[in-house]
Amino acid sequence: MVDRIMDVLRALSSPNLDIQRKTLDIVHELITPRNINEVVLMLKKEVMKTQNGELEKNGEYRQLLIQAIHSCAVKFPEVASTVVHLLMDFLGDSNVASAIDVAIFVREIIETNPKLRVSIITRLLDTFYQIRAARVCCCALWIIGEYCLSLSEVESGIATIKQCLGELPFYSISEEGEAPTDASKNSQQPSSVTVSSRRPAILSDGTYATQSAASETAFSPPTIVQGSLAAGNLRSLLLTGDFFLGAVVACTLTKLVLRLEEVQPSRVEVNKVSTQALLIMVSMIQLGQSPVLSHPIDCDSYDRIVLCVRLLCSTGGEVRKIWLQSCRQSFVKMLSEKQLRETEELKAKAQVSYAQPDDLIDFYHLKSRKGMSQLELEDEVQDDLKRATGEFIKDGDDANKLNRVLQLTGFSDPVYAEAYVTVHHYDIVLDVTVINRTTETLQNLCLELATMGDLKLVERPQNYTLAPESSRQIKANIKVSSTETGVIFGNIVYEASNVLERTVVVLNDIHIDIMDYISPAVCTDAAFRSMWAEFEWENKVAVNTIIQSEKDFLDHIIKSTNMKCLTAPSALDGDCGFLAANLYAKSVFGEDALVNVSIEKQLDGKLSGYIRIRSKTQGIALSLGDKITLKQKGGS
Known part of the structure; x- marks a missing residue:
């Protein structure tokens, strides 16, 4: 298949997004140092094709291609230089998810390829003004703050941010009337509020319009007046009330000013730039506390900007080390942990044994018994009989099998029944044992089953005749189409010689456990956040447990739900009294299950908080919530 990789890539011409996704998954497994250049060249051509607006779902397809190129560049760093500049043209993509993938790709490549x-x-500073999404701006600003090292880069970074913010202040209050020297007359004149915003206005044909600034009297509510497009993207986003982005701008300016102090010999220039940065931060706080916007600045962003102001006014050696070194070290540690997880997953995947098409098939019953002693031959015959009757159990499996035996009738019923449930992906096999506990012969005994949920009975079991105190094994096959909550119910109907009417024995319900259908899985943080925002079904479970350790409670939830913790182990270290972690699992039908655990230790030592489950279907959310409610207290 490695030699046919270019033929496999031809499947990308299919308009079906699922086929394109599966093709890229297959190609990723077939990439070698010999064909990596051809594959990347092909993917680059496909990315360029997505710029054609006539094709449908170009944004989603472009996102798949960017993720594929990202994985290729991580696997083979030598090809990063051939794709990174091409992808940076899509930082301003209208598809925000695609633009975020590009920003994350650039952030990782700039660290791993010095x-x-x-x-x-240089390319990022040239194209920064094209970025229109706040999340992409945040990632790009972080890159500028961390990797602008030389004097020219630092000055260019500061100049780019200032240009994208536009003129200061973000809004101004002017007085109309006589000269400001006459305070008494001045106070009697109505004032006017003029907002010097330059936020782009989009016309019906998709072009940008330029509107002149206007003024509103003080007696009318203040409004933001749109200006020319030249003001920049950061100003437009700030004037929509995105003060988290404002805090990121403040942090980036702080890092650049601190680094400028190290590379700029002129103290006058440093003080000048520092003053301009302080003016920008104070203007953002002033905007956030003004009545111009519909909602004020949030407390977290306010505290962050104020912290940056204090740092620029007085910085010490330890603070400088934290801002200029520790942040980068945390990012490097995150990348190393990510690479370690991927390496462990590849090792675990390599250990899985797969049967090859040309492997020999060992038919146990045709095994040669020459040279075996009489005792060994008798043991083999007994094992064959057990296998034929379904009674052969491997060592250590007795407890597991007993756990799957469900009692369907009471001990006082004339017919006793119990079922051994075997779940295998899309099939459920019920091995029902029926025992006649009477002294009468039961005729036309039939096991009638019905299902509720996404279950379907394949074939109706046949009728049997049971002699007094005899038993019968009845098998029933049930098909499963999803992990929606499934229930199997029914009854046993029979005829007895001393009873004129047919007798009915109602069976206990069999509830299918969702744990049989979900398994731990891994996804990126961006994919988790995207699914979390997309899925509409949520089940919120309050924490109620006797476990007093946050980490132990998280481990217990992971074990009980059969899910994978996506949060890095380093983020769970320490003892701060708080813990937040994301869990992920996937069903055999391809359905996603997301769980967020947020807990806090109270003063009395007990844990409180919530466990939130989200999924695309209601069944998974409800079933996982019920499972967590039963299991979260601890123990088995």
Whole structure:
């Protein structure tokens, strides 16, 4: 298949997004150092094709291609230089998810490929004004703050941010009337509020319009007046009330000013730039506390901007080390942990044994018994009989089998029945044992089953005749189409010689456990957040447990729900009294299950908080919530 990889890539011409996704998954497994250049060249051509607006779902397809190129660049770093500049043209993509993938790709490549740092920074500063999504701006600002190292790069970074913010202040209050020297007359004149915003207005044909600034009297509510497009993207986003982005701008300016102090010999220039940065931060706080916007600045963003102001006014050695070194070290640690997880997953995947098409098939019953002693031959015959009757159990499996035996009738019923439930992906096999506890012969005994949920009975079991105190094994096959909550119910109907009417024995319900259908899975943080925002079904379970350790409670939930913890282990270390973690699992039908655990230790030592489950279907959310409610207290 490695030699046919280019033929496999031809399947990307299919308009079906699922086929394109599966094709890229197959190609990723077939990439080698010999064909990596051809594959990347093909993927680059496909990315360029997505710029054609006539095709449908171009944004989603482009996102798949960007993720594929990202994985190729991580696996083979030598190809990063050939794709990073092409992908940076999509930082301003209208598809926000695609643009975020590009930003994350650039952030990882600039750290793992130091030779590309200068060219990436230069290209990023040149194209920064094209970015229109707040999340992409945040990631790009972080890159600028961390990797602008030389004097020219730092000055260019500060100049780019200032240009995208536009003129200061973000709004101004002017007085109309006589000269300001006459305070008494001045106070009697009505004032006017003029908002010097330059936020782009989009016309019906998709072009941008330029509107002149206007003023509103003080007696009318203040409004934001749109200006020219040249003001920049950061100003437009700030004037929509995105003060988290404002806090990121403040942090980036703080890092650049601190680094400028190290590379700029002129103290006058440093003080000048520092003053301009302080003016920008104070203007953002002033905007957030003004009545111009519909909602004020949030407390977290306010505290962050104020912290940056204090740092620029007085910085010490330890603070400088934290801002200029520790942040980068945390990012490097995150990348190393990510690579370690991927390596462990590849090792675990390599250990899985797969049967090859040309492997020999060992037919146990045709096994040669020459040279075996009489005792060994008798043991083999007994094992064959057990296997034929379904009674052969491997060592250590007795407890598991007993746990799957469900009592269907009472001990006082004339017919006793119990079922051994075997779940295998899309099939459920019920091995029902029926025992006649009477002294009468039961005729036309039939096991009648019905299902509720996404279950379907394949074939109706046949009728049997049971002699007094005899038993019968009845098998029933049930098909499963999803992990929606499934229930199997029914009854046993029979005829007895001393009873004129047919007798009915109602069976206990069999509830299918969702744990049989979900398994731990891994996804990126971006994919988890995207699914979390997309899925509409949520089940919120309050924490109620006797476990007093946050980490132990999380481990217990992971074990009980058969899910994978996506949060890095380093983020769970320490003892701060708080813990937040994301869990992920996937069903055999391809359905996603997301769980967020947020807990806090109270003063009395007890844990409180909530466990939130989200999924695309209601059944998974409800079933997982019931499972967590039963299991979260601890123990088995």
